[in-house]
Amino acid sequence: MRITVERIILAGLIVIYLLLLMPYINQLKSLPSPLYGGDYYHQLGQIYHMYESSPLEWFSTSNGLGERPAYFPIYGILVTIFGKIFGLEPFYAMVYFNFIALPLSALIAFMVMKEVLKSEPLGLIGIILFFTNYGFPIFKYTEFTKWIATPLFFYFLYKFYEKVNMKNAVLLGLAYGMMGLSHSTGFVFATFAVIAVGGYILWKGRELDAKITENKKNIALAWLLGFVIAQIYWFGPIFIYHGNNELKSNIWSLPDYGNFDYALRAGWEMFSGIFLNFASILAGIKSLVILCGVYLIVSRRAWEENAFAITLFAVSFALTYSYFLTMPLFGNNFAPSYCADLYLNFSALLVGVSGIKEIFERYEKSKMIIYGAIALLAILSIMEITSILKANESSRWFGAGKEELPVYLKQMQEWVLKNTNVNDVILSNNEISFAVNGLTGRKVVVSRRAHNDAFMQDFDDREIDAAVIFYGNDDRKRMELLKKYNVKYVYYEAGWYSLEFYFDKNGKLVGYSDPLMVVYSEEKESELKKYGIKYFKTRGWLDPAVRGLDVRMYDVLIVSPENYDNSGYGPWNDGLDKYLEKVWSYEQNGRVYAALYEVSEV
Known part of the structure; x- marks a missing residue:
């Protein structure tokens, strides 16, 4: 490989970027994200799922059995492979993967700019400006798509544009397929990009009869290969649900x-x-x-x-x-x-x-001006990244990431990872289920609404079914639903109540966070009434993290805190207790902070 001044500068910049990132990352003892509902923990749950599953199951979700993932799998797969090779736990695999992701992102972006512009100095300027929107460390599939998958797709698309042949068609098809498995918008963008660039190639060579047939074949090959690879995720949304994203999480x-x-x-x-x-x-x-x-x-x-x-x-x-x-x-x-x-x-x-x-x-012949401009931009880039990382260090969630997990959660995580199977199903409320899944990759019945496959067809059904299991008055139905979802464990935390509702100092209900809740319909209301579940109807937001005047509101049915019954093992109906046997708990001063109950044969 030819060594140039620009490549030496690029290598130096990458080393400096890594040196700036290293002390930031080394402070982390947990993810810089909310444990209840934070995106990074959902990503961690997916990686736990992959660690303990066969590669054939890596394209399914960590949330529930037989479902597609909410988070697209390529990032999780790469982190899992990286972690397995170096013998790292999932958390550390996510953290240290950044030492590969950052240089890889810079190298790919440089290759794109250099190839398109036919100039290494301009390529270097391009990647410095690209890093203006500095996003490292990355802990999520969206960030991976921005910093690695998208530039890689641009690179192979340009190589195909520059020279249309079978080799470049196959490489483009692989990159297109990767985009389709990296992000939901990635599939849409890459599809239109391949069609648009392919169309331009055909239009440009329309008078070259000898080439046009071959070009058509190679364009079709690239598109078909990428489209077929993307069907690992997209077959259901396209051919079964016909684009009907029932959950409407993008709305x-x-x-x-x-x-x-x-x-x-x-x-x-x-x-x-x-x-x-x-x-x-x-x-x-x-x-x-x-x-x-x-x-x-x-x-x-x-x-x-x-x-x-x-x-x-x-x-x-x-x-x-x-x-x-x-x-x-x-x-x-x-x-x-x-x-x-x-x-x-x-x-x-x-x-x-x-x-x-x-x-x-x-000014290309005036090396002093060229390298002076590059040096100035590099210095500004280093100063800006230093400033961004310092600002991030003072943020609330980075502060949380410098602390270990609470003792009871650490102990719960250790017990579950040691004593259960990755496909065991744990039932709790939405937010606690989210945290359990994030820390273990175990399957859950319900979770935070936004962290489910957009094409999931039965989210509200699951919310109602969980309410029936917890608060319903029909034991036969309760048994039926425990079997339906193959529930192995029920998990309780003392924060159950505050994770669902807000109460003032007098115990009066003043708002809701993420309770069991469904979008209103007469059928759903009848189902709640049928099993004696107390509820109230209101107009409100569906996502506890996205609220405000610009966010759409819905008529919803909310399972009421009036259902809480603290006379037994948890806030649920005592009728559930007879199926439960405590297998783990964390207690302090006689108070149960958390407990895991195994469901007996029903």
């Missing part, structure tokens, strides 16, 4: 893009965040480069020489702002904020740097 777990006032504000915020971002010196330089590049391409009508970058920019821009059409027509969207962050951000930078290439080439 209620994000602000309401169907509200035209918010849609306009959000559109401007996404636009200005990329094109007019002057929050820091480096961010301002990045925005100016993008604006200058766009202006120069338009003013010089330099469409053909920048066709690749322009095509990807057009696809990502159209996908990001498609909600102006899809919301009024179909009541759905492609998660615009994710599209802007994952795809529009990188493609806009590619267009910007492509556009200023002509200016750059005027």
Whole structure:
């Protein structure tokens, strides 16, 4: 491999970035995320599931038996393989995987910029500006998609664009398939990107009869291979559910893009965040480069020489702002904020740097100016990343990550990992089930609504069934449901009540967090009444973490705290206790803080 000044600078930057990251990461004793409902813990649960499952089950969820995952699997698979190779526990595998992810991201982004721009100095400038939106350490599939999967897809798409042959078609197909298994929006973006770039290739070579048939075959091969690989996840959503994402988590777990006032504000915020971002010196330089590049391409009508970058920019821009059409027509969207962050951000930078290439080439022979500009940007980048990491260290959740898990949770985790099977099902309320799953990868009946497969068809049914098991008056139905979900354990924590509802100092109910809850329908209300479950109807939000004036509200039925009965093992109906045998508990000063009960044969 040829050694150049630019590559030496890149290697030096990567080393410095890692040295900045190392002391930050080494402080962590747990994940910098809420244990109850935090994204990183759901990701950890998926990795625990993979650690103890066969590779054939890695594409299923850690949440429940036989379901698809809420979090796409590629990141979890790579962390699992990394952890297994180095003998790391899942938590440490997630943490130390960053020492591979960061240099890999920088190298791939450099390769993309270098190949497209045919200039290593410009490639170096491009990756420094890409790292302006610094996102390390990464602990989640979304971050992995932004920093690794997307640049890798861009790279192989460009190699195919540059030279259409079978080898590049296969590599592109693999990268496309990887995008489809990395993020939900990744499949949509990659599909349109392959079609758009393939269409441009055919249009450009329309007069070359000898080539057009071969090009069609290779474009079809790339698309077909990627599409088939993506079916590991997407077969059900496309061919069984026909795109009906029943859970609609992209609607209620994000602000309401169907509200035209918010849609306009959000559109401007996404636009200005990329094109007019002057929050820091480096961010301002990045925005100016993008604006200058766009202006120069338009003013010089330099469409053909920048066709690749322009095509990807057009696809990502159209996908990001498609909600102006899809919301009024179909009541759905492609998660615009994710599209802007994952795809529009990188493609806009590619267009910007492509556009200023002509200016750059005027000074290419003046190495002092070129390397001076690179050195200045590198210094600004190091200063900015240092500032970002320091700000992160003072955040609430990084502070939590510097602490060990509470003793009772650590002991529960150890007991469950040692004494249960990865496919054993544990029943608790939504938030506690989420935490148990995150710490062990064990299956649960219910969990936080947003952390389930968007195409899950029976979430509300599960909420009602859990309510019947806990609070219902029909023992026969309770037994039937315990068997239906193959429940092996019931888990209780003292925080059960506060994780569902908010009470004032006088014990009066003043709000709800994440109780058992369903979207209103007469059938669901009848089911609750049938089994004697107390409930109340209100209008409210579905996600405890996403609330506010811009978030859509629904008519909901909430299982009431009036059902709580503390005369037995937990807050549930004593009728459940006869099926339970305590196998583990954490007690202090005579108070039970947590307990795990095994369900006897029913």
